[in-house]
Amino acid sequence: MKSMHRPLAWILLLTLIFAFGCSDVHRCVHADEPDVIAQQKAELWDKLSAARPSPASGITGLALSVTVIDVGQGDCILLIAPDGKTMLVDAGPNGSFPAIEEALAAQGVASLDVAVATHPHEDHIGSMAAVLDAFPVDTFYTIAQEQQTPSYTSMREALSENGCRVVYAKGGDSIEWSESCTVTILNPIVSYPDPEELNNASIVLHVRYGDTAILLCGDAEELAEQRMLDTYPRSMLKADVLKLGHHGSSGSTGYSFLLAVDPDFAVASCGKDNEYGHPHYETLSLLYDTRTALYRTDMDGSITFLLDGTDVFVETTRKELP
Numbered sequence: 001m002k003s004m005h006r007p008l009a010w011i012l013l014l015t016l017i018f019a020f021g022c023s024d025v026h027r028c029v030h031a032d033e034p035d036v037i038a039q040q041k042a043e044l045w046d047k048l049s050a051a052r053p054s055p056a057s058g059i060t061g062l063a064l065s066v067t068v069i070d071v072g073q074g075d076c077i078l079l080i081a082p083d084g085k086t087m088l089v090d091a092g093p094n095g096s097f098p099a100i101e102e103a104l105a106a107q108g109v110a111s112l113d114v115a116v117a118t119h120p121h122e123d124h125i126g127s128m129a130a131v132l133d134a135f136p137v138d139t140f141y142t143i144a145q146e147q148q149t150p151s152y153t154s155m156r157e158a159l160s161e162n163g164c165r166v167v168y169a170k171g172g173d174s175i176e177w178s179e180s181c182t183v184t185i186l187n188p189i190v191s192y193p194d195p196e197e198l199n200n201a202s203i204v205l206h207v208r209y210g211d212t213a214i215l216l217c218g219d220a221e222e223l224a225e226q227r228m229l230d231t232y233p234r235s236m237l238k239a240d241v242l243k244l245g246h247h248g249s250s251g252s253t254g255y256s257f258l259l260a261v262d263p264d265f266a267v268a269s270c271g272k273d274n275e276y277g278h279p280h281y282e283t284l285s286l287l288y289d290t291r292t293a294l295y296r297t298d299m300d301g302s303i304t305f306l307l308d309g310t311d312v313f314v315e316t317t318r319k320e321l322p
Contacts, residue, residue: 037281040281041277041281041284044281044284044285044288045284045294045299047288048284048287048288048293048294049294049299051291051293052293052294052295052314053293053314059306059308059313061308062082062180062308062309063082063209063306063307063308063309063313064079064080064081064082064180064181064207064209064212064214064306064307064308064309065078065079065080065107065304065305065306066078066079066207066214066241066304066305066306066307067079067103067107067302067303067304067305068243068267068269068295068297068302068303068304068305069092069099069100069103069297069302070099070269070297070298070301070302070317071092071093071096071099071100071127071269071297072092072093072096072271072272072274073093073123073247073270073271073274073276073278074090074092074093074096074123074124074126074269074271075089075090075092075118075123075124075218075219075243075247075269076088076089076090076091076092076096076099076100076103076127076269077089077090077216077243077269078103078104078107078109079207080107080109081177081178081180081181081209082178082180082181082209083178083179083180085113085114085177085178085181086109086111086112086113086114087112087113087114087115087116087177087183088100088104088112088114088115088116088131088135089115089116089118089205089216089218090116090117090118090124090125090128090218091115091117091124091125091126091127091128091130091131092123092124092126092127093122093123093126093127094122094126094127094151095126095127096126096127097127097130097131097134100127100130100131101134103302104135109135110135110136111135111136111137111138112131112135112136112137112138113138113139113177114137114138114139114140114141114175114177115128115131115132115137115139115140115141115164116140116141116142116169116203116205117140117141117142117143117155117203118143118202118203118204118216118218118219119143119145119198119199119201119202119203119218119219120142120143120145120146120147120149120151120152120155120198121147121198121199121219122149122151124218124219125151125152125155126151128151128154128155128158129151129154129155129157129158132155132158132159132162132164133158133161133162136162137162137164138164138165139164139165139167139175140159140164140165140166140167141166141167141168141169141175141185141203142166142167142168142169142203143168143169143188143201143202143203144168144194145194145198145201147198169185169188169203170185170188170189170190171185171186171187171188171189171190171204171228171231172184172185172186172189172231173185175205180209181207181208181209182206182207182208182209183205183206183207183208184205184206184208184236185203185204185205186204186205186206186215186228186232186236186237187200187201187202187203187204187218187220187224187227187228188200188201188202188203188224189227189228189231191231192227195223195224197221197223198219199218199219199220199221199224199245199246200220200221200223200224201224202217202218202219202220202224202245203218204216204217204218204220204224204228206236206237206239209307209308209309210307210308210309210310211309211310212240212307212308212309212310212311212312213238213239213240213241213307214239214240214241214242214243214305214307215237215239215241215242215243215261215263216243217242217243217244217245217246217252217253218245219245219246219247219252220245220246220252221245221246221249221251221252222251222252222254222257224245225245225252225253225254225256225257226254226256226257228257229256229257229260234260237257237260237261238260238261238262239261239262239263240263240264240265240307240312241263241264241265241266241267241305241307241312242258242261242263242265242266242267242292243266243267243269244266244267244268244269244279244283246278247268247269247270247274247276247278247279248268248270248278248279248280248283248284248296249276249278249279249280249283250280250281250282250283252283253266253283253286255286258286258287258290258292259290263292264292264293264312265292265293265294265295265305265312265314266287266292266293266294266295267294267295267296267297267303267305268283268294268295268296268297268298269296269297270296270297270298271297271298272298272299273298274298279294279296295314295316300316300317300318301316301317301318302316302317303315303316303317304316
């Protein structure tokens with residue numbers, strides 16, 4: 001890691017907060033952001049995007065492909081192992097199935113060996129019933145905690161109607177997916193009580209191919225991150241690519257957790273001009289301080305990371321920047 005200048009960023013942020021007379025940091029900065037904060041975020045993004053490595057071209061040989069599909073304000077991630085095994089993690093909000101179907105078709109995916117619902121929030125499972133109806137799924141991973149919403153009910157009905165094998169995720173277990181990849185569930189951890197906030201019950205997956213790895217954090221926030229830090233050796237958290245928890249919210253990707261993961265790349269799955277202000281200023285600042293290359297679906301479109309066991313290459317369907 002290069003030298004940090006995070007303290008200066010925090011001093012600036014706190015100065016701005018007090019100047020606007022707001023005691024609730026999250027509300028003041030993230031809802032109806034003052035123009036000065038929005039400008040700071042834009043400037044940070046400009047610096048982060050300018051510092052990214054040049055896109056890869058001409059990768060040869062086998063690789064783990066991980067595509068963060070642009071589904072707006074939500075999550076949907078397609079993984080294809082070097083041996084062709086497929087996995088879909090989450091299915092975006094309601095109405096995003098056409099984008100998911102197009103992305104799977106583009107990669108020649110006709111069925112899914114594994115599908116995962118990290119947690120039952122609408123922006124993660126809104127189109128899962130449509131996916132289950134359209135693509136045969138061998139094994140489906142989810143959490144035991146439920147949420148009585150139309151999206152959740154539709155997902156459960158589709159699982160029953162399509163005869164999917166359902167497994168409840170437990171931290172420390174492995175997913176038997178591909179002979180060439182190791183997939184470890186890091187959260188939820190059953191030795192802890194169920195968290196009140198469903199985000200902290202999110203399934204977190206560590207996927208390794210050779211000497212390269214990606215960590216998919218769902219909407220896990222700092223409570224879940226601290227539980228993982230307290231439970232696992234740092235080697236189980238280390239990854240080259242980090243899918244930021246909760247769309248880049250300031251309530252996720254705590255400083256200690258980011259240092260433990262120590263990624264070269266981070267990716268935020270978020271909608272353009274979303275009402276939550278994702279990714280948040282604090283997260284952008286932390287990534288800038290730690291020289292972590294950031295990609296985001298609202299700016300880059302769908303993003304594919306190719307992990308060849310030694311290096312990581314990135315491809316984007318780059319959008320026109322505002």
